[in-house]
Amino acid sequence: MQTETSQTGRVMAAIRARIEARALTTGDRLPSIRRFASTMGVSPSTVVEAYDRLAAEGLIRAQPGSGFYVSATALPPLKLARTATPQARAVDPFWVSRQSLDAEDDALMPGCGWLPPAWMPEAALRKSLRNLSRASTTLLTDYGSSLGSLTLRQLLIRRAAEDGLRIEPEQLMLTASGSQALDLLCRFLLRPGDVVLVDDPCYFNFQALLRAHQVKIESVPYTLDGPDMAAFEAALTTHQPRLYLTNSALQNPTGASISPQKAHRLLNLASAHDLIIVEDEIFADFEPEPSTRLAALDGLTHVIRIGSFSKTLSASIRCGYIAAKRDWIDGLVDLQVASNFGGPSPMATEIIADVLTGGSYRKHMEEVRRRLARARREAAERLARLGIAPWNVPRGGFYLWCRLPDEVDSAAIAQAALRQGVLLAPGNIFSHARTAENFMRFNVAQMTESKVWEVLETAMRA
């Protein structure tokens, strides 16, 4: 019987180890007798004996007709650790993204790049989910088509038509997210060592993504009405970049938009230098009146348009899009099939199309724009009292790109604020040339709590 006993002991030890490691916690059901017997290479009767003994010890309890469960004597529930503690990370392009994604729900984040949940079209989303619960079984269970939802693509084609841009159906594909749209384009168009132009400053994740593709980044100063054209032209000649990546409509982080004259010149330069322009229009719906769009002027010859719905509708629904030359789309679809077996979730695109056509969306965005205009004004006034001056007055959106008093290093401020639970976005994470040590991007929609201002003030004084 020695063998029998030690086998029972081995099974008991295995269950104990799992409870200790919190792989099994209070209330969890234990593996079935049969399954665990197979796992441990013992007979079912050995597992029965082991479970019975553990039950006698009080570690687990039997529920007749249902199985065995971990008792309430178990260890407190495990809180899954987040990745590396925030403070341990360098202030690099991942600084704000990783920390804002992994912040607690009640964290204060004037450095983050989205609106608070209360600003989003909650009622419309809830209604769409109820509608979705009655959708066809195919929609709820099957893969989507390789280009993505027909309905949502038709909607985007109509919206582009309002900007004066005609997009053929074969020129538009949906992607798993806005970032993934750009990622696919980088894979498709770039090779390691290629040069890509970005704005200085620009969205930090553009840099993170381009680095992942091992391309060379060069930056051109962004001015109040678009890139510095002399610097842009010089960069074309010097570096022969393959691609220029920018936001049209409320550039991130400055909130500035390109002027029609610069847009026109830029397109002529693109044509002369065989440059591809990727125009991310993610903030377009925040503009009170549409500004010049490169894609609309160009007609998708040198320009590729990308965007998403994360800022205006929901970041929990992942979906982006690419409008480009027909030939490119076919190659991009292959790439998305290989890397993601298709694009966004059909459920996700159904919700987006439902909210966008639901009638309340336009009104919702009008209200958001009004609220943002007020929040922007108020934040600018309060920042001015701290000696922090907006670099420009954006026409819309939630960003204020600000200059700090001369002697102040924004990275030091951000690190001090983070220790107090406030996430800021220091200038140099946006600046490839690292010219923005003295700048900070504020999200005015995330600055309503007085603690934000207290922490900012304290950090500035130190």
Place this chain on the structure above:
Amino acid sequence: MQTETSQTGRVMAAIRARIEARALTTGDRLPSIRRFASTMGVSPSTVVEAYDRLAAEGLIRAQPGSGFYVSATALPPLKLARTATPQARAVDPFWVSRQSLDAEDDALMPGCGWLPPAWMPEAALRKSLRNLSRASTTLLTDYGSSLGSLTLRQLLIRRAAEDGLRIEPEQLMLTASGSQALDLLCRFLLRPGDVVLVDDPCYFNFQALLRAHQVKIESVPYTLDGPDMAAFEAALTTHQPRLYLTNSALQNPTGASISPQKAHRLLNLASAHDLIIVEDEIFADFEPEPSTRLAALDGLTHVIRIGSFSKTLSASIRCGYIAAKRDWIDGLVDLQVASNFGGPSPMATEIIADVLTGGSYRKHMEEVRRRLARARREAAERLARLGIAPWNVPRGGFYLWCRLPDEVDSAAIAQAALRQGVLLAPGNIFSHARTAENFMRFNVAQMTESKVWEVLETAMRA
């Protein structure tokens, strides 16, 4: 007044062009007066005049207090074109994926890699969507954490514990899909020119993805109980591969599983040759009893586990996962932030966790396994009558890997069947070494319609 008139004409022509191009179709609202004036660079009164004239022509109609709409005289609604016509494509690794993704809802697809909608846990999904419509606003609108939903990760950790695999919380991340899990790993672990071992035959999208990463693919024959070990060892010595990519539990396309002895030998070889093994367990829940898992034997030292919920729960909800060494996960999370600004949709992971813990899932899978056993038996019998013989008798899943009569080329059969509206999966799309011309993968759950059998029989006779 000449200028005024021609400007009005220009606006009218622009609207006409959009209707012609079907960017605006019957019932669509025209751009607002103000918006279109800005787009066209004319005064609002010019647009008013143009719209009034178009209304007088009957092309559009005014709806008081709401705007202008395209009349019912408009062209028939545009059906968005699919990408390249199916027949035009070569029989390459994208052949089945692109065609099955883009098939009509009523297409017959014994070549596809998933269950029909009617086999999926529809009631549980609908219930989860109703639950989701009452979830917190944050869940419905915000980005998820960088590792992905805590609840779903805890669930996966517990399921791994049932297989005897202890996964630390920092060793598990959620991804945008199962394919994307593999894509991230390829980016993280491979450089162009590296050698990757796959099974011959193997899942065709493994080849498509590896090609996209510009790595060298080498294949090892898969036998009834795992890879041919002599060939595997020879490949290690000859090619010094960095990675071996396989399915544990019901290998795709054969439905075979590795024996414990081979698993053990494989791990010893991996250790001796510094080989990383990526084990995709996507079909694991289809096994009646769990087979040996490499990750469970190895404990995530040389093995990385990936998987998804597309086959068992819903392919419309996109989500995958990676369990690997802690250090790797941190780098992979950075990569997923850069390329997708995080992982799966928090809504998607909420639905998955809800269905998995909902109580009905286990019963649902038992029923699916029972149905599949029956369907497999019936399909094998009918195939035998056509001279098509299963290579093996899988323990579970929906695939039958079959040998055709000697003189028959499976690609020719597939092309003939496609012309009759039936999508088949010819052997060589699974075979990097192109040794499977004479084979075909059948999905037994997709073979209930008699037309499938009629078309197959006709194609075989020709």
